[in-house]
Amino acid sequence: MKKLLVLIITALIGLTALGVYMKAAVLGEVRSLNPYFINSSAERQLIGYLYETLMTTSEGKAIGMLADSWEVNLEELYIVFHLKDRLFHDGSPVTAEDVAYSFNITVQKRLPMGPLLAWFSSAEVLDEKTVKLNFRVLNSFVVSSIPMAIPIIPESVWKNIANPMEFSNLDNPMGTGSLKFKEITPQSVTFSSNGNHPDSPQYLEGIVFNLVQDETMGFLGLIRGDYDYIYWDLDPSLATQMLKDPDRYKDLGLAVTNGDGVVSLLFNHRTLPGSDIYFRKAVQMAIDYVQIVGRVYLGFADVASSGLIPSMAKAVFNSNIGAASVDIEKAKEYLAKSSYRGEKVRLLIYTSKEQMELAEYIKLFLSKIGINVVVDPQGHEAVTAALKKADFDMSLTTYSLGFHPEMAFYHLHSSRGTMQNGQVSGFNYGGVNIPELDETLNIIWTAFDEKVQRDSFHILQEQVREFVPVVPICIPNRLEAFSRKNLDGWSISETEGVLSTETLKNLKSK
Numbered sequence: 001m002k003k004l005l006v007l008i009i010t011a012l013i014g015l016t017a018l019g020v021y022m023k024a025a026v027l028g029e030v031r032s033l034n035p036y037f038i039n040s041s042a043e044r045q046l047i048g049y050l051y052e053t054l055m056t057t058s059e060g061k062a063i064g065m066l067a068d069s070w071e072v073n074l075e076e077l078y079i080v081f082h083l084k085d086r087l088f089h090d091g092s093p094v095t096a097e098d099v100a101y102s103f104n105i106t107v108q109k110r111l112p113m114g115p116l117l118a119w120f121s122s123a124e125v126l127d128e129k130t131v132k133l134n135f136r137v138l139n140s141f142v143v144s145s146i147p148m149a150i151p152i153i154p155e156s157v158w159k160n161i162a163n164p165m166e167f168s169n170l171d172n173p174m175g176t177g178s179l180k181f182k183e184i185t186p187q188s189v190t191f192s193s194n195g196n197h198p199d200s201p202q203y204l205e206g207i208v209f210n211l212v213q214d215e216t217m218g219f220l221g222l223i224r225g226d227y228d229y230i231y232w233d234l235d236p237s238l239a240t241q242m243l244k245d246p247d248r249y250k251d252l253g254l255a256v257t258n259g260d261g262v263v264s265l266l267f268n269h270r271t272l273p274g275s276d277i278y279f280r281k282a283v284q285m286a287i288d289y290v291q292i293v294g295r296v297y298l299g300f301a302d303v304a305s306s307g308l309i310p311s312m313a314k315a316v317f318n319s320n321i322g323a324a325s326v327d328i329e330k331a332k333e334y335l336a337k338s339s340y341r342g343e344k345v346r347l348l349i350y351t352s353k354e355q356m357e358l359a360e361y362i363k364l365f366l367s368k369i370g371i372n373v374v375v376d377p378q379g380h381e382a383v384t385a386a387l388k389k390a391d392f393d394m395s396l397t398t399y400s401l402g403f404h405p406e407m408a409f410y411h412l413h414s415s416r417g418t419m420q421n422g423q424v425s426g427f428n429y430g431g432v433n434i435p436e437l438d439e440t441l442n443i444i445w446t447a448f449d450e451k452v453q454r455d456s457f458h459i460l461q462e463q464v465r466e467f468v469p470v471v472p473i474c475i476p477n478r479l480e481a482f483s484r485k486n487l488d489g490w491s492i493s494e495t496e497g498v499l500s501t502e503t504l505k506n507l508k509s510k
Contacts, residue, residue: 020509021190022207022487025218026231029211030189033173033181035151036111037165045231046209049191050089051151051175054081054099055144057403058495062144066094066152066176074448077121077138079147083129087196088154089180096131100124101155103133109164113149120146140448141406152176178504179206187211199501203489203508222252225485229499234479235353236298242481251485255498257478260312260402262304265362265471266395269417270431273345274393278338280468283394284324285331286369287362293474296357300479304472307461312402312475315450316457321465324472331369344374348392351377355396358473362396387429389422395429397470403495405457406444412469413441432469486510 028040035051038044054067064070068084086094100123106113107120119137126132135142154174161167173181178200179191192206201207210227212218219238221227234242234254242249265283267274274280289303304310307321347362349355356377363373373394378386386392399411410416414433416426424431440463443456464470480498482490489506492498 019205020203020487021205022201022228022507023226024207024209024229024231025212025221025227026209027212027215027218030184030209032168032170034164034167034169035153035175036106036113037167041232042209042211046189046191047151048177049179049207050173050177050181051153052177053150053152054147056148062148065148066099067147070147072138072143074138077135079133079135079138079143080126081131081133081147083131085129086176088176089174089194090154091196092154092156094152094176095128096125097128098155099131099152101158102152103150105153105158105164106150111164117146117150137446139446140453141409141445145404145406178501182206199505201504201507203506204504219481222481222483223249225251225483227483228485228487229480229482233476234481236296236300236479238481239300239479240298251483253482253484253490253498255478255480255482255492256300257480257492257494257497258312258402259301259476259478260310261398261400262308262310262475263301263358263396263398263473264304264308265473266392266397266430267470268390268392268394268430269433269469270390271393273338273340273343274430276338276340277467278334279340280471282331282334282338282340282369283366283371284468284471285327285334286371287324287365287471287473288326289323289473290326292358292361296354296361297474297476301474301476304474305461306465306472308399308401308408308464308470308472309405309457309461310402310475313405316405316454318458318461320458321461324465326365328368335369335371340371342370342372344372346374346376346393348376348378348383348386348395350380350383350396354476358396388424390419390424390429390431397429399470408460409441409445412437412464413445414438430470434463434467434469436463437467437469 026042026045028042030042031039032043033047035047052065054065055062056065066084066086067081070079070081072079103123107117119135119142121134121136124132157174170184178194178197180194182190182192188211189209193201193204218230222230239254242252242254267280269275293301293303303323305321306324307318309317311317347359349359359375363375366373401407410427412432417428417431418425440456440460444453447453478497482498487507488510489508490498491503493500
């Protein structure tokens with residue numbers, strides 16, 4: 001009888017654990033779960049749990065996600081992928097037909113991810129679990145990035161969608177990810193654990209994503225225990241409070257890890273003064289980077305290398321470059337050599353607290369050498385539209401280059417900044433057009449040899465320091481706040497942060 005009682009209690013404990021959801025707060029609204037048309041950071045975060053790609057990165061290395069293995073043929077310009085035995089959320093198997101469809105529809109329907117496939121030709125099915133991707137150009141960047149960018153969708157669902165860009169995908173979004181859709185309300189979205197996935201939560205029923213419109217209210221909810229995790233980087237002032245007064249925040253944890261985004265000042269090279277190298281050098285020498293790290297980020301950042309590539313990109317980082325330092329007299333000398341004569345320079349920024357503070361410091365520093373900066377704060381969509389129209393003098397931007405330094409090609413190569421029908425054709429919004437950079441970026445783009453790539457990246461960083469196409473400012477830390485009040489099992493990964501794959505698998509109710 002005692003043995004039976006123990007079994008019953010154990011079973012009840014198991015059922016209780018399975019009924020536990022992690023409660024998270026995400027900023028913004030969820031109007032769509034369409035992986036091709038993302039409107040908010042909340043949508044991006046949720047979609048990442050639903051859909052997977054052929055490959056991903058782990059600890060800075062490329063690994064298979066839906067792909068079990070692959071062979072690259074540089075001469076004939078193709079990659080053959082062998083698929084894992086994985087299932088969509090409805091239990092149907094992932095086949096080569098689904099993978100080929102996912103790649104081909106991106107180009108055929110001119111979906112937003114299409115520019116990433118500029119060198120992609122076609123996808124063809126070799127057998128049920130083998131797909132061949134054909135390319136016009138095949139190099140290390142294509143191999144390491146494109147298979148990580150295209151979400152694999154079920155052909156059986158999407159083939160009936162006439163216009164994928166207008167498909168909200170809110171009724172029953174179906175991918176292969178570790179979580180699957182359960183329900184959506186105006187206040188929250190609930191995903192349940194996908195038991196068929198090797199990385200699904202083992203002790204949680206799933207995650208409830210609570211939609212909040214204000215970071216402060218979200219943090220207060222975390223303190224109360226309403227939320228277990230907040231899906232945004234904590235404001236440095238709050239992080240400082242947590243560290244100074246641990247008793248007040250005894251149930252909370254703070255994960256501080258290295259960021260991969262380089263906050264930079266972008267110039268419009270199509271017009272003066274941004275096209276003037278002496279003006280750009282003057283700006284570079286006028287900014288007090290250490291003061292920005294201390295006052296805007298309260299120490300939770302590192303001054304960026306003047307070569308742009310962050311130290312997180314260990315394989316190609318040039319440690320000899322170093323960070324730029326303020327030199328007002330030298331900055332004035334450069335400005336005197338430039339064509340600048342006191343006209344207003346418009347600095348386009350987002351209306352975020354971080355960018356507003358950063359912009360005011362830049363305005364202050366540049367005023368010391370006689371540059372008249374006018375700060376132009378706008379909403380996210382308005383800033384994006386202005387960048388695409390090249391309607392700015394300077395702008396603050398962030399380049400995510402820690403895991404994919406080769407993305408510098410897209411941001412700095414002249415071919416990615418040409419104007420077509422009044423719009424920038426790529427991601428080189430500043431219209432950088434420096435022949436020396438183009439030559440080096442071309443070598444990086446086509447090289448497959450690791451030494452050639454490393455040497456070329458080292459040269460690129462020297463050139464960025466010399467020609468100043470952009471001014472790298474700092475690399476903010478990731479500041480993640482979480483609560484231990486309801487759940488145990490949090491672990492911190494230097495590359496994934498605290499809400500890592502390992503954490504999600506092991507989180508359990510206290």
